[in-house]
Amino acid sequence: MSLTIYNTLTRKKEEFIPVESGKVGFYLCGPTVYDYFHIGNARPFIVFDVFRRFLQYRGFEVTYVVNITDVDDKIINKSNQENRAPKEIADEYTKAYLEDLKKLKVKLADVLPKATEHISDMIALIRELLDHGIAYTLNGDVYFSVEKYNGYGKLSGKHIEDLKAGARVEIDERKNNPLDFALWKAAKPGEPFWEAPWGKGRPGWHIECSAMSMKYLGDRFDIHAGGEDLIFPHHENEIAQSCGTGKHAFAKYWLHNGFLKIRGEKMAKSKRNFLTAREILKRYPAEVLRLFFLQKHYRSPINYSEEILDETQVAWHRLQNFYRELNAKKLPEINEIVPDRLSAPAQKFFRFIEQNRSEMAAALEDDFNSAKAIGKLFEIVKEGNRLLNSEEISTDKQVVLNYLKKKLEEFDDFLGLLSREADNSSSxxxxxxxxxxxxxxxxxxxxxxxxxxxxxxxxxxxxxxxxxxxxxxxxxxxxxxx
RNA sequence: GGCGGCGUAGCCAAGUGGCUAAGGCGACGGUCUGCAAAACCGUUAUUCAGCGGUUCGAAUCCGCUCGCCGCCUCCA
Incomplete structure (x- = not known):
C-alpha cells in the first residue's frame, strides 16, 4: 500500500518515497520557550507525533527531531520585563513544555535540539553563505540576500516584487532589499551573545532550524512540518538558507497543519485570545483533546469552543466505555485466528473488523486522514457493542472480541485515544x-x-x-x- | 494590492467525477431497566452557499456572485 502526503512545495498530494528506503527523517518546528503553549500550538505537537508513530507502525524507522528555540527576541523581552536572566525563562518554559506534552500523551522526539547548544553549527552555515556571496554583513548583522537566490518564494508562492509592494513590509534602508532577513543579529547591550568571526551576537530565528535539521537528519531528509503560518517567512527562509549555496538539498516534503480558531479567528498569542493547553487539561482529559484534533483533517482550520469539546467528550466516552466493557469481560486468549474455523456469525464479525481495520489504515495512508479513520473506528465500536449486547456470546465470538481488543490497542499505540490504566486502579x-x-x-x-x-x-x-x-x-x- | 484556503443536516465533520452523501453530537420515537446511566433499534441532507457551464453523469471539474478565514509583520 502506498502512502500519499500533501506537499506544500508542490501543492498536491504526492506518493511518499523516502530518501532512504525504510527510513524517515522528520523535523517539526518546536516551541519558542517564553510562555506556556496554547491549545492551538498543541495541534502540530499532537498531530505530527501521531503521524510519526503511524509511520513507525507502518514499519518505517523514523528519526523525529523537534527543536526548542531558547534564544529569541520574545525571551529577551520577557527577561527585561521580569528582570530575570533569559536562560532562567527559557529553562522554566522548556520544563513546562515537556510537562504539558507528557500530559497530552505526546511521545518525546528522538532529538530535542536547543538553539543555544548549536550556535557553532549555525555559524558554520552562515559562513558558508557569506563565502558563497549570498549573504552580507552590515554593522555586525548578517543578512541573507533574497535577490541572489532565484528559488526565493517557491514554497509560499510569493514573488519578490509582490512582497516589496506589500505595505506591511517594514523598510530598513540599510538592507540591500527590504526582504533580506537576518542570519545573525549583533548584540545589543545586556543581550545574550556568542562570538562569531563577524562579531558578537546571536542567531536569527530561521537559521537554527536549517542548521539543526541538517545536523541530525542530513543534507537531504524527508519531512519538515509546522503550522501553516510558518510557510512564510520561516520555512521559505529556511529553504533559501539551506539551498542557497547549492550544497544541500534539504527537506523533500513540507507539511503544514491548519489553525485552531476561536470565535472565528485564529488563536494566537498576539491576539490574546488563547487558552493554554495547561488550562484546558484541567477541564478535559488528554484523550478528549486528542480526539478533538484527530476527528478533523490536519490541514483544515478548526474552531475551538467549549461546546465542541463537550461534544467530543461524550463521543470519547462512547469509545472508552466500549474498551472498558471489553476489559471487563474475561475473554479467552488465543494466539491466532483461523477465520475458517470460526462459526459463521463470529466469522462475519471478524471479517467486519478486518474490513474496517484496513480501511482505517488506508485512510491514514491517504494524507493522514485521521478523521476518516476515526469514523471507521466508531463503526467498529457500534458493531462491537451490538455483539456485546447480545444475550449469549459464544466462545468463538469472545475469541474475536479479544482479537478486536488487541487490535484496538495496536491502533491506540499511535492514536492515544484510550485511557488504559485508569480503569484498573483507583487512586x-x-x-x-x-x-x-x-x-x-x-x-x-x-x-x-x-x-x-x-x-x-x-x-x-x-x-x-x-x-x-x-x-x-x-x-x-x-x-x-x- | 498580491497569494492561498473554506462554505456538506440543528451542530461538529469525512467524501473531490458514477455503488444507499461516512462517522460523532443533539433531537424525537422505541427496546432494556424499580429509577437512572450505558448500550441497541428506528427517524432526522432527493441534496452539498447561490447562479450558470462542461459531461451520458458533478457536492466533486470550469466561470461568475455572495459570505467567511488565513498569509504577505512575531506567530503552530
Whole structure:
C-alpha cells in the first residue's frame, strides 16, 4: 500500500518515497520557550507525533527531531520585563513544555535540539553563505540576500516584487532589499551573545532550524512540518538558507497543519485570545483533546469552543466505555485466528473488523486522514457493542472480541485515544470518595431503621478489611492494615 | 494590492467525477431497566452557499456572485 502526503512545495498530494528506503527523517518546528503553549500550538505537537508513530507502525524507522528555540527576541523581552536572566525563562518554559506534552500523551522526539547548544553549527552555515556571496554583513548583522537566490518564494508562492509592494513590509534602508532577513543579529547591550568571526551576537530565528535539521537528519531528509503560518517567512527562509549555496538539498516534503480558531479567528498569542493547553487539561482529559484534533483533517482550520469539546467528550466516552466493557469481560486468549474455523456469525464479525481495520489504515495512508479513520473506528465500536449486547456470546465470538481488543490497542499505540490504566486502579482519593458515599447511604438506612441492609454493608466492609464503628452521631471507618 | 484556503443536516465533520452523501453530537420515537446511566433499534441532507457551464453523469471539474478565514509583520 502506498502512502500519499500533501506537499506544500508542490501543492498536491504526492506518493511518499523516502530518501532512504525504510527510513524517515522528520523535523517539526518546536516551541519558542517564553510562555506556556496554547491549545492551538498543541495541534502540530499532537498531530505530527501521531503521524510519526503511524509511520513507525507502518514499519518505517523514523528519526523525529523537534527543536526548542531558547534564544529569541520574545525571551529577551520577557527577561527585561521580569528582570530575570533569559536562560532562567527559557529553562522554566522548556520544563513546562515537556510537562504539558507528557500530559497530552505526546511521545518525546528522538532529538530535542536547543538553539543555544548549536550556535557553532549555525555559524558554520552562515559562513558558508557569506563565502558563497549570498549573504552580507552590515554593522555586525548578517543578512541573507533574497535577490541572489532565484528559488526565493517557491514554497509560499510569493514573488519578490509582490512582497516589496506589500505595505506591511517594514523598510530598513540599510538592507540591500527590504526582504533580506537576518542570519545573525549583533548584540545589543545586556543581550545574550556568542562570538562569531563577524562579531558578537546571536542567531536569527530561521537559521537554527536549517542548521539543526541538517545536523541530525542530513543534507537531504524527508519531512519538515509546522503550522501553516510558518510557510512564510520561516520555512521559505529556511529553504533559501539551506539551498542557497547549492550544497544541500534539504527537506523533500513540507507539511503544514491548519489553525485552531476561536470565535472565528485564529488563536494566537498576539491576539490574546488563547487558552493554554495547561488550562484546558484541567477541564478535559488528554484523550478528549486528542480526539478533538484527530476527528478533523490536519490541514483544515478548526474552531475551538467549549461546546465542541463537550461534544467530543461524550463521543470519547462512547469509545472508552466500549474498551472498558471489553476489559471487563474475561475473554479467552488465543494466539491466532483461523477465520475458517470460526462459526459463521463470529466469522462475519471478524471479517467486519478486518474490513474496517484496513480501511482505517488506508485512510491514514491517504494524507493522514485521521478523521476518516476515526469514523471507521466508531463503526467498529457500534458493531462491537451490538455483539456485546447480545444475550449469549459464544466462545468463538469472545475469541474475536479479544482479537478486536488487541487490535484496538495496536491502533491506540499511535492514536492515544484510550485511557488504559485508569480503569484498573483507583487512586486513594477515589477510594475515599467512594467510602464516603457508602457511609452516607448507610447512615440513611440506619435512620430509617433498615438495619439488615446497614449491617450487611458493615459486615461486607469488615470482610474487605475496613472496620466501621457506629458512634452516636456518626460512623467512623478505619482501614485495617494487614 | 498580491497569494492561498473554506462554505456538506440543528451542530461538529469525512467524501473531490458514477455503488444507499461516512462517522460523532443533539433531537424525537422505541427496546432494556424499580429509577437512572450505558448500550441497541428506528427517524432526522432527493441534496452539498447561490447562479450558470462542461459531461451520458458533478457536492466533486470550469466561470461568475455572495459570505467567511488565513498569509504577505512575531506567530503552530
Amino acid at each position: 486513594e482519593n477515589d477510594l475515599e470518595a467512594i467510602l464516603e458515599i457508602l457511609l452516607e447511604v448507610r447512615n440513611e438506612l440506619r435512620e430509617n431503621k433498615m438495619w439488615e441492609l446497614a449491617d450487611k454493608i458493615r459486615n461486607r466492609l469488615t470482610e474487605a478489611g475496613f472496620s466501621i464503628e457506629d458512634r452516636a452521631k456518626q460512623s467512623i471507618i478505619k482501614k485495617n492494615k494487614s
